[in-house]
Amino acid sequence: MWRCNELTETEESLEEPEEPTILVGKKPVSRYLTSCLTVVNANHDKFWVEGMGQAISKVVDIVNFFMRFHSEGQVEITDFQVDMVPRDIVHGLPKHVSRLRIQLKVNR
Numbered sequence: 001m002w003r004c005n006e007l008t009e010t011e012e013s014l015e016e017p018e019e020p021t022i023l024v025g026k027k028p029v030s031r032y033l034t035s036c037l038t039v040v041n042a043n044h045d046k047f048w049v050e051g052m053g054q055a056i057s058k059v060v061d062i063v064n065f066f067m068r069f070h071s072e073g074q075v076e077i078t079d080f081q082v083d084m085v086p087r088d089i090v091h092g093l094p095k096h097v098s099r100l101r102i103q104l105k106v107n108r
Contacts, residue, residue, distance in 0.1 A: 019044065021048040021049075021101075022036060022039065022048065024059050025055055029061055029065065033065055033069070036049070045106055045107075046104065046105045047103070048101050048104075049102050050101045052085060053098060059102060074106060075107070080101065081100070081101040084098060
């Protein structure tokens with residue numbers, strides 16, 4: 001999507017800073033837990049953990065492990081999204097893949 005670099009004053013005030021997103025794939029769970037800790041150590045209070053297709057179960061595992069690593073009540077799930085994302089075109093028709101996004105908030 002193309003967008004002009006010149007923004008009006010109202011558009012600048014409406015834009016929110018993006019929260020970090022950890023994209024889950026084929027790597028081991030420990031790699032993504034390290035990424036979560038890195039994001040928290042970089043002073044981000046909120047971040048997303050996202051996975052598609054077969055990685056959805058791994059997203060749930062990562063969130064559960066991460067919540068256990070911290071003191072009780074220090075990490076909470078503030079939002080989650082479940083949707084379908086167009087992935088490929090097969091025989092002229094779009095193929096959709098399930099996606100799960102979980103937003104975590106770390107209370108300091």
